[in-house]
Amino acid sequence: MSVESFPAASAAPARANTTVFHRFLRRRMAAVGLALVVLLVLACALGPFLLRHDPLTINMRGRFLLPFSDGHVLGTDEMGRDLLARILDAGRYSLLIGILAMSISVFVGGFVGIVAGFYRGILGHGLMRFVDGMLCFPSIFLLLTLAALTSPGVVTTTIIIGLTAWMSVARLVHSSVQELCQREFIAAARALGLRDWRIMIGELLPNVAAPLCVAATLIVARAILLESYVSYLGYGIQPPVASWGNMLQKAQQYFNSAPWLAILPGLMITIAVAGFNAIGDGLRDALNPRGRPG
Amino acid sequence: MTTPLLDVSDLTVRFSQDRGKVYAVNGVSYSLARGETLAVVGESGSGKSAHVLAMPGLLGTGRYTGAGAAVEVGGSAVFAGKELIGMPEAELRRLRGSRIGFVFQDPMSSLNPVLTVGEQIAEAITSHGVSPRTAEARALDLLDIVGIPEPRRRARHFPHQFSGGMRQRAMIAIGIACEPALLIADEPTTALDVLVQAQIIDLMKDLRRQLGMAMIWITHDMGVVASIADTVQVMYGGRIMERGPVRAVFHDTRSAYTWGLLNSLPDAEMHAPSLAGRRPRLRQIPGQPPDMTQVPVGDPFAPRNRFATHRCLSETPPLQQVADGAPGHLVAAWYDLPQVLRAVAHRDASPQALTEMGT
């Protein structure tokens, strides 16, 4: 009778109204975050098709136009390019880089975490010491070092960000896999004669999926931020292709005369990062029904 | 007739959580005399722990419910003339540990790992207004009373340096530190080995005699009930199914659930099995425990009871004195169990038929 947690013992079937999604939406911040992110993604994905202005068309006679002037909703930049078109186009790269870099870190970190957690011995210890070693470098220096050594571009920026963010995922997955391996269902899987890869993919992966999802959304936010740092410092996305980071960098010289050029991309970064963070927090609560309610 | 120490009437407990409502306790009434030992028996989800812990305000601390579950307690529980339900938390806290003591199932998680055992016992005493010096001396006495050898040395040890049985003894010392009028013991021997369990039961019997305290002992083990209880109260689905003097309930069983529990246990007198031939089966109770998230209707045991009538399924039987039974022997049943059993025995004379009770 050691398992006497009260409500669980009655084995109530999960009701439809208590799905993860419903619990998620019940948290106001999470719902707002999700709405913001969806809006942002839709705007960036569809916006450039709907706008009259091309993000790369230069118009030297219409520089630094104020918002809501001459058909430019958000005005124009130092080369007379439509700011709204540029922000949405930049968002495509920033969001794409964020999501792709997240995929790389989740894949690498998840793989290393599961393998290291499952094989305790030399392999597991070796992998985790490597992870610790990587974590010892401040990630921004690592990022800049790598960025300086490679030719800048969308692909290299994505890979570099992905490769500097996977260690935290590995640690998270490693510790939860270690805990799972103490549970009897893993012993049961071994007793059934399941091969190691089957146990890792079929038994362990579904159980770390929830924390991985949470980590993934938080990493997207982090990756967007990292991309803007790198681009701001001139190593990331190269003009004329716009990203929120390099727009900020260009805008700083005109901050006194045309502050909206800096404020608007900055605002986009803030919205995206806050939105993804809110989704991550909401997911963490929703996936853990015993956690605190919203 | 003296007033009872504890008088419970129509106590209800509900948990509200993400998954909906849990109807944990559905109208429980009884009284407990001073010095009486009541064993509350039931399985998980029967409401045995929930109803006892609800009275001193110990539910909703996250121990028995998921964090965030709201607890609603209704009805009345009068302890030594004071109503407990709705009593302010500060007043309840004064009561706990002074007039009502507790012993829980898992002493490891109930003891603070970073304080010595002596400190924790002394703390239980000083928090109720005794000087630290007196409390320290009293803590050593208590360790001696609960049978811990070399109290002076052991008082300086930390909980992890104690064995499971020793830890439970230390918990008992804390529980009885202020000589409470009522000791609530929630499965105090379930986590212990059988030899240690026997020692703890003996210790509790001695203490009960010495201190003259009443005791509510929550358990699922009919053997433990038989060894310690004056009165036994069998619970199922958040209700009292049967209640009475221990001999009456064991030897003149009136609830089909109690009967099923007692008969599903292996008989120590059963012959040794041989490799050849069919071995005797236990008389199992069919079915699964009730879903406590459903609004309770009728006799909660009815779906698993082969003696159940239509009335059992639709109407809740009241807890009533057994007509021809011992005084204080109460049962909640629409059927008359002895009569039903006689009829069954008559119909199919083989005891085998009872093996598949309900199937």
Next chain:
Amino acid sequence: MIPSVQGNAPDLLRVEGLVRHYRGDAGIFSRHRHVVPAVDDVSFTIGRGETLGLVGESGSGKSTVGRLIMRLDDADAGRIVFDGRDITDLRGQGLIDLRRRLQVVFQDPYASLNPRRRVGDIVGAGLRAHGVETSQSGLRDRVAGLFRRVGLDPGQLDRYPHEFSGGQRQRIGIARALSLEPELIVADEPITALDVSIQAQIINLLLDLQDETGLSYLFIAHDLGMVRHISHRVAVMRRGRIVEYGPVGAVFDDARHPYTRALISAIPIPDPDREASRRQIAGDDGEVASDAKLREVGRGHWVLA
């Protein structure tokens, strides 16, 4: 010297002088780690269709014996012989093949089922992994058959473990163990975590399955009443050693070792009258002498002395 009562019939399982030590948790900077013997010179046999009950208190090493036999843990010394073949150091494919014949039912029906997988997949995992059944529909039929055999509704294959009660989950665990049609099942405290009204159901199910298929059980438990009911022979463990071993009748009615006697006398009897007259024998706290050996005191009845 390996005690056996099976006469000339070959044993299905034969364990000889099994030893497993665990290093004490003394921290990485401690120079000398004390070594705790979890299992110390344990020997027994299990015949075909037979149930051996292994009883002892927590920490007696009884569950470790189960894990060693299941090869979920490696022995430091001794031999495990299954159907005439030494499996002590089996690895790789040989070990995977052994799993088909040797299965396990765990104590905790909550921890032993993967919460993120459908129960049909849990029960079918072994069949799929061993390639016994490769077609999707064939697998489903077989799993449905297993569900019926353990008394579950095959219509519930697509549900998740949390939708079942403790007793039903244990039936799922039993169905999983049965799926590969093993010859021996190690049942490690299979009813300890279950409600009293459910325990008898599971015990009866185990007995039914044994009658139908002739499989053998190593039934590990601390509930002596249940062990007595289900076992043909019993081994009593204490501090890693077997102190008494023999047919159920002999061990329970004619216990020779003081520890066995104390254990039996300490079980509360569910009868207030008999309980009042129960005489409890004090447990002996004496150390087991390291040179003590099992000696035969009756037909197949061995006592450590």
